[in-house]
Amino acid sequence: MPAKPKLHSPEDDLAFMRSIVEGGGRPPMTLAVSYLAGGLLYGLQCLFHVGQAAGLIRWPDLANLVFVALISVSFLSILTWAILKDRKDGLSQRGPMAARTLSAAFSATGMANVSVILIFAIGAVRDNDFAIWLYYAAIVFALQAAAWYMAWTLKRRGWMLATALGGWVTAVALGVLVREPLWYLGVCTVALFLLFALPGWIMFRDARAGSRAV
Template sequence: MSAKPRLHSPEDDLAFMRSIVQGDARVPMTLAVCYLAGGLLYGAQCLFHLGQVFGVIRLPELANLVVVVGITATFLAVLTWAILRDRKQGASSRGPLASRTLNAAFSATGMANTAVIIVFAVGAWRDQDFGIWLYYAAIVFALQAAAWFVAWT
């Protein structure tokens, strides 16, 4: 014979709904850490390339590749750390609903960005045309604008 189901009181239901909306009291910093790391690392890469344009930095091709790949690898390490930290803390500590919605919007933007990278890479490789990559910056701008619009509203 099965156990009799426990009846919930209205207070239990309200407490459950409050926990969904409010989440944990602390604000998750994962998104902020990832954006800070991305901004600092890729900002440094832009300065590196600017130094190359003006002739201040002159490195062999392999060293240039190591710098660029190293910056991306460092960012991926920060991103991996942030993802693992989030998973270790569990779903209960993901913050209030607004914060989770904002994280979802930026995560979706990142996934769309990854899909665009794959599409542009395949197209550029197939057509042997580097000019295709010039459209990529405009797409990233549009995706980021949409994500920040969600954050603003």
């Protein structure tokens, strides 16, 4: 006699659909590494500039240029590795809808950041005012705050909300401090470590844990 098929309750069906949409998918390695490496490397660069502004670091101009260039080269190299790893694992084509939505949101934020950098760079050169260029960091942190708030609404993880609020406070602080180089650099340094590197480490840990589970 054939076994009687098991009937699912509406609650079971709802839970199943929710698992498809929300899921427990791990974040893409590219996203995790871009925050972790970017926060650490550019936080180190800001700390270096704090030392310069305070008169503690007095390097030749060429050495300063090489140091700054190495920061960007290192970041791009690490980011390239992460992108290739994600492509190899195929994470851009699979995963829960919430995870893919978050990835798309942060990618869109990154595109907006590039536009902001170009706008303020051109304005600073045209008006011969370096302070105009410094406003770009405030806008970047504001955009990041918006992205993290969206992440919190999807995932409801406390550290995401804390990162969003921290980004908003940082954006306002940087906008106010553009004429105060030492304070500006100090805020940037702390924010890069706390609002980029730390969330990046959390996502990197989750990404590695997920890859081991596969």
